Amino acid sequence: MLHFNIKHLSLAASVCLVASSACAAIKINSSYYSPRNKERDKRSETTLLVLHTTEAPSGSALRKLSEMGECHYCIDEAGRVYSIIDPRRIAFHSGRSMWNGKQEVDNFSIGIETCGYHNKPLSSAQTQALKELIELIKTTYKLTDAQVVPHSQIAYGAPNKWQPKNHRGRKRCGMQFAMPSIRAKLGLKSRPTRDPDVAARRLVIADPALAEVLYGKMSAFTAPQPQDYEPKSISPVIGKKPPARPSTGYQTIGVSNRAQDIAGTAIRSSTTLYVYPDGRYATGSQLTSGAILKLPYGTKVLLDYTCAGTVSSQRPPLLICGSKWRSPTTYYLLNGALIPGNMVNDGKIPSGTPIFIRKG
Ligand SMILES: [Zn+2]
Known part of the structure; x- marks a missing residue:
């Protein structure tokens, strides 16, 4: 643990040279540093920063994230920043995911969890900490604003009892981080203008309200709830009855x-x-x-x-x-x-x- 702290601080310190205003304020807490670190390979590239909402309070979320090694950083309700997985290694935060035809987004991304909900505003302390951490990571990995995306934008679902095709809309995680008003508070001036995988017909849209939040003007805080919504494993589809269960259970x-x-x-x-x-x-x-x-x-x-x-x-x-x-x-x-x-x-x-x- 001590070894990690020194390494991590030196990494942060070296980044400070180019982003001094951003990281002067960031204090990183290592009390939930994940035991999974030693099992994880290093990434060869970093072209996305994925933002999540835990959908649970920090007490339970931090324990699980650490135990499973499910993100690089987690920001609690008070704006404290926890290091979970070494930023150079792979964290399992995206699950089934694709962006611009490339699958397994974990292999080329950093993941930040915020303790909160996809449809509720973060606290101002959390927003400020997230802004600073985003600036630090953008500088470190030379990312553009449009390379900072919510999890729901890159997650996809396999065919299931609601949706017969590979589809966007497996979950709504982090949906609020696509809203221009929220992005402005995070220092982000742009966002992806279209879904490259839907455009290329690799995926279909399973949650039209999510697509409206990601690319249109709908607010994540007032978006209609999908029917038949099972947050973890099943895609929400508005206006469709689920077909019969698949033959294998x-x-x-x-x-x-x-x-x-x-x-x-x-x-x-x-x-x-x-x-x-x-x-x-x-x-x-x-x-x-x-x-x-x-x-x-x-x-x-x-x-x-x-x-x-x-x-x-x-x-x-x-x-x-x-x-x-x-x-x-x-x-x-x-x-x-x-x-x-x-x-x-x-x-x-x-x-x-x-x-x-x-x-x-
Ligand atoms: Zn997520």
Whole structure:
């Protein structure tokens, strides 16, 4: 920790030479410096600064951000600036993201979290601290004002039960930082004038109100709430009924579909089940955050599921889960594969097979 402080201060000090007015006032607190730092690679480039809102008060937000290594800096309600991940390393703050055709925005960006909400003004102390930190980072990485963007502007969603295409509008995080009036308070004179990925038809717009805030004149503080809004994992779509659930009730961890993208705040829940490619499984509450971040590609994630029991000669599936034993949303873990209840060969369910059932 001491080692970090010295390194960090020297980095800040060297930046002061070119941005003396900006960073003279910035005091950086290292009490939430993340244990994930040692696992993170260095970035080879920095072409975006991504601004977030935690959607939670600082007490809980800082602990989680530090534990998971989810941003470089966090600014609390009183305007205190915390260092979470070394600014030269990769922080996991963007999730599934794309800007101008480039995916995995974490690999080329700095992320700042502000403890607050996408549709509520920040405190003046927070605004002032954010302004100074933005100036420092813009100077350090030679960023233009239009390279400072809210998270919602670069996040995108994969097809889901609401939206059949890759789409912008996965979340509204940091939405207020697109408003010209807020940007003026942060010393930002311009913003992106259009969504390059929507323009190139890589993405469609799933949240028209968000698009109006990002590129039009709508206020983040009065924008209509989307219907069917589930903040973490599902895209809001105005005016559409969700189609039927997809045929598989689980998602698989891959390059741009990490545990935190899939499970959001339920990442360490006792009703989130992780099934490793080798057939082992655990609930989110049984794993450390470090173990969850290291889950191999191919790990399946079931949300809102519990293990109802394990098949034995005394306990056949019907005794374990009643009428749910034949349901398409019930899964049998057979040789590392998840077989839905309506497709399982009931003559061939070996003893020791776990059965996962959806809650509710
Ligand atoms: Zn965010």
